[in-house]
Amino acid sequence: MKNTSVEMVKEVILEVMAENGLNPVPLEGETHILRDTGLDSLGLAIVVVKLEEKTNKDPFEAGFVTFNTIDELAALYDA
Amino acid sequence: MMPEFIIGDEKVSRQAxxxxxDRYLPIFERHRNILVHSGQPISQNVSLHLCEKTGNALFLCPAYFKPAQIDEIIAQHHIDLCIYDGDIEHIQYHELEVSHAVQRDPAIYVFTTGTTGMPKLIKHSWETISVSSRAVGKRLQEKMWLMSYATTGYAGLQIFFSATRSNGTIVYVPQGSFPAYCESISKHDVNIISGTPTFWRLLINAWPQGLPKPRLEQATIGGEVVTQDILDVVDQFFQPINLTHIYASTEVGTVIIVSDKKAGFPASYIDPERVIKFRVVEDVLEVSSPSRMKSQVRMGNFEVSDVWISTGDLVQLRDGRYFFCGRRDGRVNIGGSKVLPEEVEGVLLRFEQVKECVVYEKKSPIVGSLLAVDIVLTREKSLSIEKLKKELSVLLPSYKIPQYIRFVKEIVISENGKKIRK
Structure with a gap:
């Protein structure tokens, strides 16, 4: 279950990078999204919207939750 | 003799x-405040005809209202007769006790959902609600009219009164799908169609190749911002004898009619000598018109409106004409800048790959608000999000470029043919 969430997050990040004309980079669970992918906070916001749509879950419903890495973001959708 | 109306394939004669x-008149005569809750044309038609005749008050509830909402209206407005679904044989109704403390008050009450908040209840006299039917000329007597809106709303009522007072026939399309509209329009050779820009665009997109087009005498566009693009598209596709665009709302009535096939309206319309008066306050159009509503009833509290009614629609003066730009409360705040969804849609619709689109605000826990768009692509064309963003960057400042872009199969429209932006 956990692995599929990580794969889903990676897939969505690559998708948003492509939409914004960024070259793909290898992604790992520990990849720091803002620092390592070239996405800015707007790109990250789009990643989150797409994840919400895919999972029908909104982990930020009650307020912002801090996350930095792909694993940390993926974990929010496993809860 | 032309039928009174056609529902799908069923013709209902004037005699029927x-x-x-005649059968239901005595029932209406012993009541005062009538509520109709039905999506069926027969129940709606009978209620409209008989309430006007008896001088009763009619509360036209949208078919989607829930029983709890209906109960609330019954209690709040001393309803003593409820009309439900029916057919040409029988109409279901329910009689309640008549309160003799209540005076008969001839009026028609229409619910509007507006763009935000609670539904509002707008009161019109039988005169003001049917005012546009008086503008139907001799040439348009005994014609076929398409019911392209919910009959319970202001726009649908304009078609109802215009058609019935000119001895026309109303064509109802119960399925409400665009292929069904195309088929009915062609089959019954409809002469008069009124619709929102979105309605017209979806209709033309759905028109099957080879299906005979009707001989359109009158095409009317309104209810959303009317651009030059949509005027040209409708004109070229249907070649109607008359093509007009109108500005109307449940609150102010039909107040602007433009027939020069150009978007916007001449600045000369704003003239204190005219019966219908306009002014622009902070870019918003305000109207004072004799065909305006009598009052506005918010659920629970009654308020009588001012002479001037703010429409909430933004206008801009350019080269001697006023152009509508969108709803004041529909603007999306992107990083401190206000974006009008209608403006962005206008730019996107010029792409040959874009068949239809709707721009809206998407809340984000990270950046507050995102400008989002759902796009329906034309079947044979493809477009990537990256390419679209790149092309938009030369047409729009960056804050007006949708950040969240989705390609969808279809967009959702309201029962009045308007885009739903959420």
């Missing part, structure tokens, strides 16, 4: 309708 009216 009159028999039904």
């Amino acid at each position: 309708l009159n028999q039904l009216l």
